[in-house]
Amino acid sequence: MAHGPAKGITRWLYTTNHKDIGSMYLWFSFLMFLLGGVFALVIRAELFEPGLQIVEPEFFNQMTTMHGLVMVFGAVMPAFVGLANWMVPMMIGAPDMALPRMNNWSFWILPFAFAMLASTLFMEGGAPNFGWTFYAPLSTTYAPPSVTFFIFAVHIMGASSIMGAINIIATILNMRAPGMTLMKMPLFVWTWLITAYLLIAVMPVLAGVVTMMLMDIHFGTSFFSAAGGGDPVLFQHVFWFFGHPEVYIMILPAFGVVSAIIPTFARKPLFGYASMVYATASIAFLSFIVWAHHMFTVGMPIAGELFFMYATMLIAVPTGVKVFNWVTTMFKGSMTFETPMLFSVAFVILFTIGGFSGLMLAIAPADFQYHDTYFVVAHFHYVLVPGAIFSITAGVYYWLPKWCGNMYDETMGKMHFWMAFIGLNLTFFPMHFAGLAGMPRRIPDYNMMFADWNMISSVGAFLFGAAQLLFLYNVIATIVSGKKATDRVWEGSHGLEWTVPSPAPYHTFSTPPEVK
């Protein structure tokens, strides 16, 4: 147990150490972030001007699909699992994850799954081209042959997520240091506990829906075929029963990260800790009964429209509680704006914008106009980019000194922040206008009247992309040659993870600490 890491490549292949596995998750996620980013830039390059210039429409569809899939399943989700691997055991005073070997398995499935998914780009008929939501019958009757590989890739990613989630739940429920009661846990641990629950509840449903597709495509079943008594709309119900909780899977851990960072730099304890816990739980509960807000236009009965409209609006209440608590935590704090805090403050503001556009979309009659336009694209990018991605970035800057023992370069961090901040607003804010004016999503060409907004979006996208290269450089420079960090790292930091040396030793809390 007292050993350090093994030498060479086998350290990474055979490891059972939560820190090693956390690092692998994070690096893998960054790699996927770049890959998904390249796909996005192909899209934005094509949309720079009206008309078809760079890629074929068919390939364009493959790009939108692969971009969404890679970002959701390859970048955002693994990044949060990486953060959980690193931080949850240290935050609760555990020696490691509860099931260390399974932990390694969860990670190593991912490179295989994504290699398989990416390889579809080179297959006959091309990669999946039916959008990341893969609606039947586009993904069944009219799908390219590579859909089979897509289905199996989703299956094994799902297995990875479920095992990862089981591990996190078992760790949190079973491995807390003496005295670490549930209501003393850092909010990041709480949000992950609830996220893991959501994952175990809905990833199997995703597995179910792709299985139904597989059967319809290759074995003659009629789940999504009206000729046999099934219904394509059934696909959407099952998919969104997974899909909506999935968006909360991508944002709840973000809430946890931000709730760790803001108190540190406001030098005040988190305002309303208990209400934050209850709000997280309420959001998780509500996320199971709002799924059909993605389907207002499919022809649901009026009772369904109304139910899903009101249930969706209800989510704004616990979400509002959270935003209120972050703002109140900052209120009259002695704030400083180091890079993690910049990203967190931007998170609070910009995520709220995304929440508001979500509320607009939740109004069923209004959604008849907004649905499948760039307004929806603007909405979910506001919750995902300055939401999920910014919180991950903030978390990396915040904990990096603890991980590698070195301090990152603050100037470069701030530069990264401002480039990303300006870049993303340039990219996504104009999409609101293009969408309200009626520009449909997922098209390679568009009416002249949308030209200006699109050009701005494309410029912003490349700026945002460049910012991420700076991020990569900054992280590598920190690891290789950063200044030594202190154990506390931040003046205002609290929690068990800051009581161990920087860099955190290979094994921490082999004997559990006493929490008062």
Place this chain on the structure above:
Amino acid sequence: MATEGTYYVPEQSKLPIFASFGLFLTVFGAANWINGSDNGPMMFMAGGFVMAVVLWNWFSTVIDENMNGLNSPQLKRSYVWGMGWFIFSEVMFFAAFFGALYYIRNFSLPWLAGEGDHSSMTPEVLWPGFEAHWPLMTTPDMAANGEAAKVLGPAQNMSGSTVENVWSWLPLWNTIVLMTSSVTVHFAHTAIKKDNRKGFNLWLGITVLLGFIFLGLQAEEYIVAYNDMGLTLESGAYGTTFFMLTGFHGAHVTMGTIMLLVMWLRSMLKGHFKSDDQFGFEAASWYWHFVDVVWVGLFIFVYVFG
């Protein structure tokens, strides 16, 4: 013996990376096979073989660790949580298919037949003459296109028991077999709790036997369905939901039977399990109870009210 407060964190392990590779090979082979590539079957088999070897070694390792007293009570609780949440994930997997059945019966079919306040002309134009019934014998395709229809309903369905012939109704026997096996596995549990090895082996053996009987009956049912009833996976929404639900259930019974068989062999050949240490068996028995509960759902919603 490990005590509370020390948690055994295994050193490096080769198992997971090989498991990842095996899993990849299995699904990559399966996808190639399904898409009609020649080397698909080979890859699939090779993947399955790798998985089998890895899992064998993995479980052996875990068992050895436990025998050597490395597992503290706390670590054992991790396994308990792990198995519990795994079963919950399985519940949700079945929920998706039960949900599909519910949606098709209660929404899709009536709407295809023109019911509802939102339906406008679509049913009349696309599926004229279609009427919603369950079991769905006449598919919308048949109603609209007659002879030219491609998606045909079954000739007979599974929900045809009357009071007189109920004792020759296979699903009822399947239910009896599976319910009984849940009781016998419970007896096995009480036996091992009292270190009564003979009783344990006997009751567990009976459970495994009942598992096999269930699978045999299920196979018989499928054969009759395919050969005599014109009921296949391709028989429209009825065939789809019938075979997918019972099929996945059957696959889980197979898994459960294998798990219990392994536990039985461990006890018979190696003398594993004691009154205070039988988690491997317990986990398998929870799984067995879960499979049983799913069957009750199937019996009600697929057969009785089918």
